[in-house]
Amino acid sequence: MPGPLLDCLRGERAESPPVWFMRQAGRYLPEYRALRADKGGFLDLVYDSEAACEVTLQPVRRFGFDGAILFSDILIVPHAMGQNLEFLAGEGPKLSPPLVEGELATLSADPSRYGPVYRTVRLCREQLAPDVTMLGFAGSPWTVATYMIAGEGSRDQQAARAMAYADPGKVEAIIGAIIDQTVGYLRGQIDAGAEAVQLFDSWAGSLAPDEFDRWVIEPNARIVAAIKDSHPDIPVIGFPKGAGEKLPRYAERTGVDAVGLDETLDPEWAHAALPKGMPVQGNLDPMLLLAGGDRLDRTIRHILSALADRPHVFNLGHGIDRHTPIAHVEHALSVLRDWQR
Numbered sequence: 001m002p003g004p005l006l007d008c009l010r011g012e013r014a015e016s017p018p019v020w021f022m023r024q025a026g027r028y029l030p031e032y033r034a035l036r037a038d039k040g041g042f043l044d045l046v047y048d049s050e051a052a053c054e055v056t057l058q059p060v061r062r063f064g065f066d067g068a069i070l071f072s073d074i075l076i077v078p079h080a081m082g083q084n085l086e087f088l089a090g091e092g093p094k095l096s097p098p099l100v101e102g103e104l105a106t107l108s109a110d111p112s113r114y115g116p117v118y119r120t121v122r123l124c125r126e127q128l129a130p131d132v133t134m135l136g137f138a139g140s141p142w143t144v145a146t147y148m149i150a151g152e153g154s155r156d157q158q159a160a161r162a163m164a165y166a167d168p169g170k171v172e173a174i175i176g177a178i179i180d181q182t183v184g185y186l187r188g189q190i191d192a193g194a195e196a197v198q199l200f201d202s203w204a205g206s207l208a209p210d211e212f213d214r215w216v217i218e219p220n221a222r223i224v225a226a227i228k229d230s231h232p233d234i235p236v237i238g239f240p241k242g243a244g245e246k247l248p249r250y251a252e253r254t255g256v257d258a259v260g261l262d263e264t265l266d267p268e269w270a271h272a273a274l275p276k277g278m279p280v281q282g283n284l285d286p287m288l289l290l291a292g293g294d295r296l297d298r299t300i301r302h303i304l305s306a307l308a309d310r311p312h313v314f315n316l317g318h319g320i321d322r323h324t325p326i327a328h329v330e331h332a333l334s335v336l337r338d339w340q341r
Contacts, residue, residue, distance in 0.1 A: 002195075003131030005066040008311045009196050009235035009258050009279055016337055017304065017312045020067035020135070021329075023319030024059040028326065031058050042087040046072050049119035056124050060132060062326075063333060067133040067196075067313075068124055070189070072117050074139025074200055077181050078148045080114055082107025091152075098151025100159045104174055114185055118192040125193030136194030138186050140201035140240070141178040141219040148174060157206045164211060175219050183226040190231050198237040198260070199223065202318075205242015212246050217253050224255040237281060241318060248273045263287075263317025267306035279311035284332070290321045292328040300335045 002010075005018040026032055032055055039045045046052055055071040075093050079085040083095040097106075125134045142160075149171075150159040164171045186197050204216045224236050239260030240250050251259045251274050261270050261282030270280060284303060288296050304314070314336055320329075 003066055003129075003133050005133040005313060006195055006235070008313050009133075009237065011257075011277060011279060011311055013309075013311050016339065017307075017314045018066035019314040019333065019336055020065045020069060021059070021316050021320050022069070024063075024065060024069060025055045025071045026320065027322035028320060028324045028329075029058055029062070031062075042073075043085065046076070047113075047116045049116045049123055052116070052120040053123040053127070056120065057127060060128065063329060065132070067135050068128055069135045069198075070117070070121060070124070070137060070194070072120070072137070074137075074144060074202075075147060076113060076117060077138060077144055077178060077185060080109060080111055080185075081148075081177065081181055082109045083148060093147065093152065095147055095151045098159075099149045099170075099174060100151070100163065104170075104177060111184075114188055117185075118188050121189050121192035121194050133195050134193055135196050135198060136186060136189035137198040137200060138182045138189075140199045140204070140216065140238075141175045141182065141223075142207070142215040143201050143203045144178050144182075145171065145174050145215075146203050148178075157203050161206060161211075164215060171215070175215065179219050179222050182223055186223070186227055187230055190227075190234050194234075196235040196237065197227070198239055199256070201238070201240040201243075203242075204240035205244065209246060212243070213249075216240055216243075217250055220250075220254040220256070228255065235279075239281070248275075251275055251278060258311075258313070260315065261317065265317075267303050271307055271310060274310075277310060279313065280307055281313040281315045283315070283317040286316045286318055286321050286324070289316065289328055289332060290324045292325065292331065296328070296332060297335050300332060301339060304336070304339050 004014050008018050039051050052071045056068050059065055060068045075085055078095055086094045088094055146157040146160040199220055227236055235257040237258045238254055238256035241262045243250055258279035258281055261280055263283055263285035288299055
């Protein structure tokens with residue numbers, strides 16, 4: 001039976017909004033830290049299906065979230081496309097060779113790298129209660145391309161943005177290849193048991209408006225159309241972090257079923273600007289959850305009130321910080337669950 005989260009993503013309003021948190025499975029949980037210490041490197045954990053399933057389920061067991069988000073990483077796609085992927089302590093992910101110098105055609109794809117992720121989804125869906133929604137995800141093409149081009153993350157995505165102006169044909173080829181891979185990857189997750197999927201575009205906010213249309217809206221629209229062609233009943237959540245005033249255009253043109261709101265957006269503005277009745281997700285500031293206090297309570301109630309007249313999935317504006325006290329998460333959930341429209 002569909003749970004409250006899936007119902008919400010399909011356009012139904014609930015008296016108490018369903019809830020899950022981005023990065024809800026991770027380092028703020030002692031049970032995750034213990035498993036990570038036992039298993040070793042992050043990538044080893046992602047590709048160990050039993051362990052990745054356990055990590056996915058940990059926050060659902062502890063907090064009773066309405067959704068379980070697959071424990072994986074957006075860079076599985078470039079890894080399967082043939083780039084070497086490492087997660088270095090204190091430095092973050094590294095992809096080689098970086099495409100700012102290398103060529104896409106030189107990469108040797110290894111689609112078998114998707115197999116353990118699909119198995120993780122199957123294991124999770126088998127163990128979750130029927131009313132808890134299993135969420136799959138992938139990185140959106142622009143964000144994935146920024147890592148593939150630079151070989152690492154960066155503050156302003158300079159390498160990818162400069163290449164998009166100087167050699168748009170090369171970027172278009174990279175984006176096109178990522179689209180093809182992402183469609184297959186999400187279809188594989190859905191076939192394994194994912195009931196909804198999210199497209200993370202963490203670096204969408206770095207683009208000028210016309211570049212946003214070209215590298216964010218158009219690629220995401222192609223992915224959504226392909227998913228809807230093969231799996232018309234699967235909701236797709238689009239999360240273009242930093243989109244700001246471009247968010248309504250994204251919502252109208254990509255075909256996503258729901259949009260995620262980052263913490264910089266006024267929820268009252270979002271409610272007024274977005275298509276009527278469109279489900280939204282968000283948008284508590286992860287730093288406020290970290291800090292706690294009376295302002296946390298007031299902000300949660302403000303978000304709930306501002307979005308009360310449309311389907312709303314309560315979530316953070318981005319991923320939960322690893323230093324967040326568990327007591328703050330428990331308190332936030334108690335405030336949320338006590339609230340009524």
